[in-house]
Amino acid sequence: MNLPHTEPGPPAEPRRARGRPRKTADERDDGNRRQLLLQTAARLFRQQGFAATSTRDIAAAAGMQPGSPFYHFENKEALLASVMLEGMQRALATQAQALATQPADATPEQRLRRLVQAHFAVLLGPDSDFIPVMLYEWRSLSDTQRGDVIRLRTAYEATWVPVLQALQAAGRLRGDLHLVRLMIFGALNWSAQWYDPQRVAQGGATLDDLTDTAMDLFLQADAAP
Amino acid sequence: MNLPHTEPGPPAEPRRARGRPRKTADERDDGNRRQLLLQTAARLFRQQGFAATSTRDIAAAAGMQPGSPFYHFENKEALLASVMLEGMQRALATQAQALATQPADATPEQRLRRLVQAHFAVLLGPDSDFIPVMLYEWRSLSDTQRGDVIRLRTAYEATWVPVLQALQAAGRLRGDLHLVRLMIFGALNWSAQWYDPQRVAQGGATLDDLTDTAMDLFLQADAAP
């Protein structure tokens, strides 16, 4: 699920067996630190919002000094953009895997179910702060950085189109397809505002419950008995 | 649509015909200024977010000096809470009117259509910055102020329950009703993220188009021919 991220650091050099063993540890540390900053920023951005989260907050939560985030990221906006790109890369990977592990003769309904499941997993499952940040901190991104995120997001959404078209052709889905797609995404994405994974232990809805409800709500009942 | 708002100012005294005519103008101005601040704050909070909008921004956009908003509102959070309360009061008024102007023998489907129409009107229609702020700046509210907003919001959502129950009883709606309601609200509320009223002039979808699509998407086709 952790896609390799483009690293701005120096390329991995072949390491000599002797001299400066510390350097090796530092190199590995750099990746860890950057990843730690990303996770911490995603969590705080989600909880408090981008503008209300200071780079000092993030540094402290990651156990660093106030200036240290700027060693890994050019500025606060670049950190936000990286969180979003990381989120979209994970979402695309999860989506691709969900479809790849499915039989070739899967029905459109089965394919939709897989897409919905993957969507909820990325949105509400473990380590799921990245996508909510992308969904709800959109306006804090600069125009330049927004373009990169949009490209991945367009690809993610395009996967749904043929599935929805097939369902409509089969009479299982009604309404203007463009608007229908936007409303389906709304129904799914809004769950990030109210769903609490903690409550599953106390009888709350599971992600599969959500998927069942979504399918029931969106799809016309199968006419064939 | 503009519900009377509880005014902290002095009660309207009977005015003498002579002496201090300025006082009268000031009193009327007070209400206007407060309302102007509310509208301006709603617009900027929606465009930039609560944390990214300074009280100076709001004052300047309303043609006031940096300290002036604090004459009308105790602090920045109280201004946000007032925007949300104003939004919810308008939403409740619109909802009540939509149902009141409907024949008593309206079908559950017709009642749902009215609720959806009213919802889109408040969310996307003219002067519609208040509700999006309430939906998307939730976490910026203090616990105390959140309670007041929640009460109005609960009332607004409760209106939908009997309508949805009737539709489910009639076989027009499938799925767990609690989750279904949350997903329907999600599909509707998400439109604040992508719908652009400006584009209607260029062939974009109208609010009625959105309502039609929502009904098509959520409701099972009527079995009776």
Place this chain on the structure above:
DNA sequence: CCTACCGATCGGTAGG
């Protein structure tokens, strides 16, 4: 509601 102001915090940087 304006003027003038304060303490606190913020993003970011130099220099190591």
Place this chain on the structure above:
DNA sequence: CCTACCGATCGGTAGG
């Protein structure tokens, strides 16, 4: 990645 720091901005207030 830390230390020490800077200029800018912010929410809020006194006093009229």
